[in-house]
Amino acid sequence: MADEPNWEDIFNDDSSESAPKSARAAAAHGTERAESADVERADTVSADAQTADTAVSGAAVAPTGEQPMTRREARAAHGSPAARSSQSSTAVDADSTEPRPPRRKRRWWLIIGLPILLIALAGAAVATYAWVNYEEKIREVLGWELPNDFEGAGNGEEVIVTVNSGDIGSDIARTLNVAGVTLTFDAFYDLLLVQETDPAFFPGNYSLQKEMSAQSALDALLDPENKVTDRLLITEGTTLPDALEIISQTTGIALAELQTASADLAHFGLPAEAISLEGYLFPATYEIDGSQDPYVVLDLMVNTMYEKLDAAGVAVEDRYRILTMAALVQREAGPNTDDFYKIARVFYNRLDQGILLQSDATVAYGTGNLHTVWTTDSERADASNPYNTYANPGLPVGPIGLPGELAIDAAINPVAGDWLFFVPINLATGETVFTTNVDDHEAAAQQLRDWCAESEENGSYC
Incomplete structure (x- = not known):
């Protein structure tokens, strides 16, 4: 101004x-x-x-x-x-007396106002920091209710949500929240609790939007018009049984036909060590027209995986080993990309030192519990489970899911480190603790158990 x-x-x-x-x-x-x-x-x-x-x-x-x-x-x-x-009338000034220097103006506004301005700015910075980092606690103290739901039917940005066979309400509530569809886990989960009858969710991919109200998201999942049938989306870490069911729901191919075709291992040119098609379907989005038979769809996904391995420099004779390690890393890692390479290093360090891998994820897969990594003492002691890395040395007998490019790269290029243990302590954020000794590892494992017991939302991850 x-x-x-x-x-x-x-x-x-x-x-x-x-x-x-x-x-x-x-x-x-x-x-x-x-x-x-x-x-x-x-x-x-x-x-x-x-x-x-x-x-x-x-x-x-x-x-x-x-x-x-x-x-x-x-x-x-x-x-x-x-x-x-x-x-x-003349250019020369007759007044030869030197002018008195003008009196210095007093800057009282500067003396008084500047400190006040600085204090105000500092206060605003502190308030902003407090709100960003402690909003929930501030709202609790002041009695301001924290909003937990969006309004309306979304912001127009499409997001594909996958419902797997066997998913329950808490699984779907977590999936929607992680995908950015709902504002909170509670918004959708609490809505399910007040329904007169339990909604019937069918496996498959659904087209929703980000920032939907819980009611809008529920309505969209129950509307067959929102099921995606022109694109086949298989996400990283999906297991083979779930992938076959999603393929069936998306393409209309009978699930039994897909299961039969997937068992024809010789057709797909799998390594001699492979015991199933698990791990050999590349997770991605595929354009389909609905006319494919089961072999056409599965061939497309297997050949894509081979192309990715070749591009990464994996020799044909190393496909089985790399995919088995990559699938293990994919299943154990969270959203932090750096952790993929550290987890691979932990497993390689244990293999090099002759230490059992002791992965709960492999044990759970072998028991048929495909949606959890939690196991019991008796399950970990069962050496008849060929995927049990607590009782059997070395890698499991095969992949335990479909690894993506990041997990494959981590299996090929693990980061340097001397860790022998790791455990996530927050499954929502993926925060993971890497340690070199049993005592520190057990302390971190207790943090995970405590986190899982804190809330229904946390428990849905465990």
């Missing part, structure tokens, strides 16, 4: 203002200032000096022979209309 002070004016010395106009005029005309300066320093002006001064400046002075004018009289004469008229 025009009225605001200029920062250069604030911090520049007022005494450095430019010389008076009369001095500038004299300098412009090359006039000597010595005589005027002498006149200014004299207490009285002699008649001869007055005459000289009159000749130079044209200012009114006392006639020759009269008593000298005092300074007061000289200034009075200099300020008369006649004198001013005479001054205006």
Whole structure:
């Protein structure tokens, strides 16, 4: 704004203002200032000096022979209309008295206002930090209810949500929240609890939007029109049984036909060690037209996996080993991409040192519990389970899911490190603790158990 002070004016010395106009005029005309300066320093002006001064400046002075004018009289004469008229007719200023430096302006507004401004800015920064990091606690203290649901039917941004066979209400509530469809887990889960009858959810992919109200999301999942049938989406970590069911729901191919085709291992050119098609279907989105038979769809996905392995430099004879490790990493890792490479290193370190891998994920897969990594003491002791890495040395007998490119790269290029243990302590954020000894590992494992017991939402991950 025009009225605001200029920062250069604030911090520049007022005494450095430019010389008076009369001095500038004299300098412009090359006039000597010595005589005027002498006149200014004299207490009285002699008649001869007055005459000289009159000749130079044209200012009114006392006639020759009269008593000298005092300074007061000289200034009075200099300020008369006649004198001013005479001054205006010449380039030289007759008033040789140096102007008094202007009084320094007091910047009271700066002295008082600046500290207040700084305090206000600091307070705003503190308040912003507190709100960003402790919003929930602040709302609790002040009695402000934290919103837990969006309004309306979404923001127009499509998101594909997958419902797997066997998913229960808490699984779907978590899936919707993680995908950004609902604002919170509770919004959808609490809505399910007040339904008169339990909604029937069918496996498959559904087209929803981000930022939907819980009711809108529920309605969309129950509407067959929202089931995706023109695109086949298989996500990383999906197990083979779930993938076959999603393929069936998307393409219309009978599930039994897909299961039969998937058992024909010789057709797909799998490694000799492979005991199933698990791990060999590449998770991605495929365009389909609904006319494919089961072999066409499965061939497309297997060949895509081979192409990815070839591009990553994996030799044909190493496909089985790399996919088995990659699937293990995929199942154990969370959303933190760096952890993929660290988890691979942990497993390689244990293999190199002859230590059992002790992965609960492999044990659970072997028991048929495909949607959990939690196991019991008896399950971990069962050596008849070929996937039990607590009782059997080395890698499991095959992949335990469909790994994506990141997991494959981690299996090929693990990061350097000496860790022997890892455990996630927050399954929602994926925060994972890596350790080198049993005591630290057990302490972290207790953190995970405590986290799972904190809420229904946390428990849905466990």
